[in-house]
Amino acid sequence: MLFDVECxxxxxxxxxxxxxxxxxxxxxxxxxxxxxxxxxxxxxIPIVLRLETxxxxxxxxxxxxxxxxxxxxxxxxxxxxxxxTTTTTHTAVEHVKITEQKKLLAGSERAxxxxxxxxxxxxxxxxxxxxxxxxxxxxxxxxxxMPATAPPTHVAGRSRVFxxxxxxxxxxxxxxxxxxxxxxxxxxxxxxxxxxxxxRYPEDEGRGFWDKLLGPDVQIGLALVExxxxxxxxx
Numbered sequence: 001m002l003f004d005v006e007c008x009x010x011x012x013x014x015x016x017x018x019x020x021x022x023x024x025x026x027x028x029x030x031x032x033x034x035x036x037x038x039x040x041x042x043x044x045i046p047i048v049l050r051l052e053t054x055x056x057x058x059x060x061x062x063x064x065x066x067x068x069x070x071x072x073x074x075x076x077x078x079x080x081x082x083x084x085t086t087t088t089t090h091t092a093v094e095h096v097k098i099t100e101q102k103k104l105l106a107g108s109e110r111a112x113x114x115x116x117x118x119x120x121x122x123x124x125x126x127x128x129x130x131x132x133x134x135x136x137x138x139x140x141x142x143x144x145x146m147p148a149t150a151p152p153t154h155v156a157g158r159s160r161v162f163x164x165x166x167x168x169x170x171x172x173x174x175x176x177x178x179x180x181x182x183x184x185x186x187x188x189x190x191x192x193x194x195x196x197x198x199x200r201y202p203e204d205e206g207r208g209f210w211d212k213l214l215g216p217d218v219q220i221g222l223a224l225v226e227x228x229x230x231x232x233x234x235x
Contacts, residue, residue, distance in 0.1 A: 059107030
């Protein structure tokens with residue numbers, strides 16, 4: 001968003017700046033030892049910023065985010081003065097935060113919109129809050145921790161639970177470098193202790209007098225598991 005505003009304000013400067021920069025050759029690698037998370041445990045994750053060309057960066061940020069996302073679709077109708085009716089479909093998205101952990105790996109914390117815009121103007125004239133990073137590999141380390149009662153990941157038609165680690169390089173007057181790594185969290189293992197119920201058919205009270213006196217004494221025994229409801233997770 002900020003990049004688009006800066007481009008609109010300084011189109012010629014942006015085009016000149018980006019023509020000198022091969023941003024595609026620069027990349028971020030999130031080298032997690034595994035994509036499987038464990039509740040109540042921490043994990044150290046190496047992050048490598050690989051630069052083939054030099055960049056000017058305000059800051060390098062890491063964010064571990066877990067949330068429950070739910071989508072709902074609804075329609076609205078409107079009628080103009082000529083009696084023409086228009087129907088519009090909307091999608092509402094709700095996020096319920098499970099965990100959010102942020103870490104500044106290098107540089108400065110992200111500022112607000114107007115502060116960043118002012119910094120972009122200063123950068124255009126040689127100033128600004130930035131650090132020139134020559135080509136090379138830059139190594140960082142972040143530690144993330146999982147809540148003990150976190151719900152498992154899942155993806156459905158209109159809902160999902162996700163855990164993602166995002167690394168972002170804030171570049172003034174340019175497109176930010178960004179990489180996202182997704183994790184998996186298995187369902188909780190529940191101790192399913194069950195008991196059995198013995199059922200016999202027919203019972204004596206269900207037989208008539210002559211059936212009990214003359215009929216064969218045949219019974220069927222079934223061991224049924226008692227109905228139970230087991231929680232998938234609790235919060």
